[in-house]
Amino acid sequence: MKLALPRLLSAAVALALTVTQVSAFETRASAAYVMDQGTGTILLAKNADEPLPPASMSKLMTLYMAFEAVRDGRLSMEEKLPVSQHAMNYGGSTMFLDTTDKVKVSDLIRGIIVLSGNDACAVIAEALSPDGTEAGFARLMTRRARQMGMTNSTFANSNGWPAPGHRMSMRDLALLANHLIEDFPEFYPMFAEREFKFDGRAPGNTRNRNPLLSLDIGADGLKTGHTQEAGYGLVGSARQGSRRVIFVISGLDSSKARAEVSEQIVNWSFRQFSESKIAREGERIADAEVWMGRENKVALVPAEDIDVLLPVLSMDKVDAEVVYHGPVQAPVTQGQELAELVVRPDDLPAIRVPLVAAKDVPAGGFTVRLRTATSVLFDSLGIGAGDAS
Known part of the structure; x- marks a missing residue:
């Protein structure tokens, strides 16, 4: 999932800039x-x-x-x-x-x-x-x-x-x-x-x-x-x-x-460098799909404010994407690390910041498992659930 971070959401992910020379x-x-x-x-x-x-x-x-x-x-x-x-x-x-x-x-x-x-x-x-x-x-x-x-x-x-x-x-x-x-x-x-x-x-x-x-x-x-x-x-x-x-x-x-x-x-x-805040603790960045859960998605949020230091000439816009292996298997626990926000500022190494689940998503009951199994079966047969008779 690719994002274009505006200036407000681009200057503070420097939690991962701990081992690289930036300029x-x-x-x-x-x-x-x-x-x-x-x-x-x-x-x-x-x-x-x-x-x-x-x-x-x-x-x-x-x-x-x-x-x-x-x-x-x-x-x-x-x-x-x-x-x-x-x-x-x-x-x-x-x-x-x-x-x-x-x-x-x-x-x-x-x-x-x-x-x-x-x-x-x-x-x-x-x-x-x-x-x-x-x-x-x-x-x-x-x-x-x-x-x-x-x-x-x-x-x-x-x-x-x-x-x-x-x-x-x-x-x-x-x-x-x-x-x-x-x-x-x-x-x-x-x-x-x-x-x-x-x-x-x-x-x-x-x-x-x-x-x-x-x-x-x-x-x-x-x-x-x-x-x-x-x-x-x-x-x-x-x-x-x-x-x-x-x-x-x-x-x-x-x-x-x-x-x-x-x-x-x-x-x-x-x-030559300035610090900004690109996201606050608990602020929704994206959603992750959830497999076999009571809900089919969960919000991904940073566990703490994300601050980053960037060259002042490269702060107008920063490309970023959320990376995770999904769908995520239920149950999901609030605060569980599920994904990374990868920020790619110009002329700098990528900055990786963990994202966590915003809330619990319990495993689904019998109805959810049946519905999911049926959906998988229909997908494997190349037909949609609405085409069944």
């Missing part, structure tokens, strides 16, 4: 991944599943596990943690902690988010490690990442310090970012903080390195990264209206390039 975008990043969060549409995937050095972007995994520990009561934000010699010895970006310090968890978390403190990560890691070591925590990070579906992530430390085998893919980093946003809304606003002056001891390291936070384009996170091996990268997110975009880039040659590419991606994601 070309040239980027200088050596690896990139861009996702529309609400619909799951993958806008860009470049070397997205290649395990790469993530630099400080891997600190997001340490933060996720710290937030879990706070939520579960294993840490409190006001608790003060000691600083080991190992943590103090970290170079690079630090909070300048020393072994005489005992630092509140809340300060350590802000020190990781805003200041990218390598030492702060190590302090958190040793506190949560099964054996009290950062290496033990790194093994725990890897195991937890696997549980969360991050199959291309392996951790050697808590902060992204260059180490053999310390790797994450762009897709994994985007998945992690989405978890941070969805699982910890009470903590996520910290990622938008632009400055953190810890104890006045590091006046040269007080500002968030995320270049998008000051641009008024809806950016509110999450983490930059840079090492010589990894280049410059960013796990970013921005929200405009009801839409949120999550993106990851890596392998750029300067902080300037990172800022430019990040801004380009955010602007492109919001300007």
Whole structure:
């Protein structure tokens, strides 16, 4: 059954656009991944599943596990943690902690988010490690990442310090970012903080390195990264209206390039794509024929609102069809998945959305079965029921 969906019924079926790149975008990043969060549409995937050095972007995994520990009561934000010699010895970006310090968890978390403190990560890691070591925590990070579906992530430390085998893919980093946003809304606003002056001891390291936070384009996170091996990268997110975009880039040659590419991606994601609703929960899309039921058809409806993200230049009209194997055998149960709505927008892969029965259709009684059997017999003889005598 083919349908021509008008604009009202064409813009929101993006429930199935979760694994395909929908449009070309040239980027200088050596690896990139861009996702529309609400619909799951993958806008860009470049070397997205290649395990790469993530630099400080891997600190997001340490933060996720710290937030879990706070939520579960294993840490409190006001608790003060000691600083080991190992943590103090970290170079690079630090909070300048020393072994005489005992630092509140809340300060350590802000020190990781805003200041990218390598030492702060190590302090958190040793506190949560099964054996009290950062290496033990790194093994725990890897195991937890696997549980969360991050199959291309392996951790050697808590902060992204260059180490053999310390790797994450762009897709994994985007998945992690989405978890941070969805699982910890009470903590996520910290990622938008632009400055953190810890104890006045590091006046040269007080500002968030995320270049998008000051641009008024809806950016509110999450983490930059840079090492010589990894280049410059960013796990970013921005929200405009009801839409949120999550993106990851890596392998750029300067902080300037990172800022430019990040801004380009955010602007492109919001300007070139738009979300619409093509059908509402319970709205009749078509009917399916029912075999041996008290009724000979049942309405097919979506089980939830159908939203889809499409290129703005291709939204006027979208072809679609309802596909099912029928007639459907009675009895039919309300909510039973019976068909698919297949939407075929221009220049995009087909989008498939399940349709379900709008109501119960019980099996017919003796009269229905007799009438059906008679109809089948007449059909096989090539005569209509009205021709019988």
